Amino acid sequence: MFRLVITCLQLNCNITQDESCDISYIKFVSCFNKQSSEESKQKFCESLKKLFNIIQTCDTCDVISTMDQVLNTGGLINLPRRKSAGNAITDCQDGLYCNIINPLDTISQIYESVDLLEAGLVTTPRAQGNCGSCWAFGTTAALENAMLHDKSHYTGTIWEQNNYDLSELYLVMNSQYSSYCKGGNFIVAINEYDLGSVLKTVELETNFVYTTWTTEQSKFNVSKYTPKIQVSDYTLPYKQYTVSDGGSSTDTGLIYIYQESYNTFTTQARKEIKSYLSRGIVVIGTMAAGFSDSFSFYTGQSWTGESCPCAKYSEGTSNYVNCIQKYMDHQITFVGYGKKNGVDVWVVRNSWGSDWGAGGNFYVPIGSNAFCIETTALTVIPKYYNENTGVYSNIGSHSRGSSTELDSDSAQLIANDGSYIGMPNKLPQWATVLIVIGSIAGIVILISTICCCVNHKRRGYTLHEQQVNVVQTVPAVQQRFNGGGRTL
Missing domain, CATH: 3.90.70.10 (Cysteine proteinases)
Structure with a gap:
């Protein structure tokens, strides 16, 4: 069963594992408009073998245009730590x-x-x-x-x-x-x-x-x-x-x-x-x-x-x-x-x-x-x-x-x-004034609602759920870096 999955796997350029590397290389050259050579083919075949070894566990891997090249990852020399x-x-x-x-x-x-x-x-x-x-x-x-x-x-x-x-x-x-x-x-x-x-x-x-x-x-x-x-x-x-x-x-x-x-x-x-x-x-x-x-x-x-x-x-x-x-x-x-x-x-x-x-x-x-x-x-x-x-x-x-x-x-x-x-370091003065006015208005509405509830209970009424619509007085501002669980 595992063998069947591997055999049917089709990658970029219609390359599959059940074909020879010669055929895969011909597809590769045509797919990426490459100039063929024995040196390029040898490198491609080495790369393709590595790819098929890891493809089942690598979602980001596929046949790519650089598989006939040597990708040099070296070149970084380590330096002494600085104080x-x-x-x-x-x-x-x-x-x-x-x-x-x-x-x-x-x-x-x-x-x-x-x-x-x-x-x-x-x-x-x-x-x-x-x-x-x-x-x-x-x-x-x-x-x-x-x-x-x-x-x-x-x-x-x-x-x-x-x-x-x-x-x-x-x-x-x-x-x-x-x-x-x-x-x-x-x-x-x-x-x-x-x-x-x-x-x-x-x-x-x-x-x-x-x-x-x-x-x-x-x-x-x-x-x-x-x-x-x-x-x-x-x-x-x-x-x-x-x-x-x-x-x-x-x-x-x-x-x-x-x-x-x-x-x-x-x-x-x-x-x-x-x-x-x-x-x-x-x-x-x-x-x-x-x-x-x-x-x-x-x-x-x-x-x-x-x-x-x-x-x-x-x-x-x-x-x-x-x-x-x-x-x-x-x-x-x-x-x-x-x-x-x-x-x-x-x-x-x-x-x-x-x-x-x-x-x-x-x-x-x-x-x-x-x-x-x-x-x-x-x-x-x-x-x-x-x-x-x-x-x-x-x-x-x-x-x-x-x-x-x-x-x-x-x-x-x-x-x-x-x-x-x-968010800005400092809000404009007009925005600050509106926020203060909005806050005061919100407190007044809250107090009025509480008083209303008390009066209803005293009269024996059942208070139904009410929805209070508060007018937003300033545009919404997104949270700072450390707010809202945003990844940094």
Whole structure:
């Protein structure tokens, strides 16, 4: 009986298990308009075998267009934990690993949902290929976002075509403290930009094109790349803050929101992350992607998530800590939040190309810490951002128009109509007056009703159920973050 279920299972491209991989590969090539090759076929057959091993227990898995490619989940190097003293990180090592605690206030009113791709504040995800360069893609996503957020300030000739597609290859080749395809970290990259000794500017993708060929470790030209843009166009698109340590000081743009190896985001951290996303600013995170076969076959039809490796261990034990350090292998970017199939989710940008997942993105339930994704939240603030500004004024329409869109159920998606979660810090004076008048009127009605009841009872009458209609004097305001059981 079990065999019959497996045999009849039909996946994307009409592929079934009871046919040879040769036939499945022909269907795959035709379905996704691929160029066939023996190397591609071998990889596809390996992937298909893995898929059939997990398909019965994976609702989000299916045949996808990237099954003939190597999806590299490595590339994230672990860094020493930082010690906090006030608003400064005190163990800057030769200028590296400096950051400051989040300097922005949590916004009291945020959007119901955010998708920065549709708002035009991030570029379409590209594929890192068979190279451990996820850290470079996360870093570039933050730098591109800062420029797209402030693009009215970038008016030079180089930016006149609104070209904010930056080069990951330039970053991979020029980082002194990362190891090309063997790994790096957003923290290191931003601190290297802050030092300005080698990474002095961002560069355009058109000047240094990232391809699979150029990033194969055996074919690297390891000499540093000299920027092709003019010195007058050198750009560092984020704010910098001064941190002091033992009398010396340095500038850093790296913003610390949350970082714990084995604890999920706190309620406050989720508020802060949503506040950044509502401002139109991405947040950089980490995850454990390599332990899960199902993650490679994610289709974007629903949310995805597997429990954090070693979650069964108690916090603080050596087994637990070692396991998490072993599995944290992938840098990703938070680019939104909302509801997917009725579940509150983060919208996360990956670096496996736009054919994978939901247009290169994936959804993870908020609060689940699936794939250990709620352990790190870092960012940079766009250089020209006004810190007194609230939410970004044009956050997008959220209308992908496909099965991979966020759905408009109980938390209706924003259509740029000013819908918010939360309530204002202070009501207008007229609203306060109306609330007071309404409260007084309500008390008077209540007292009158009680008196009426007493009189009826004294006269021996039976008091029938009455419905009192109270006129609402101010528009309904949704509850704060911690109200109504809303998932953060």
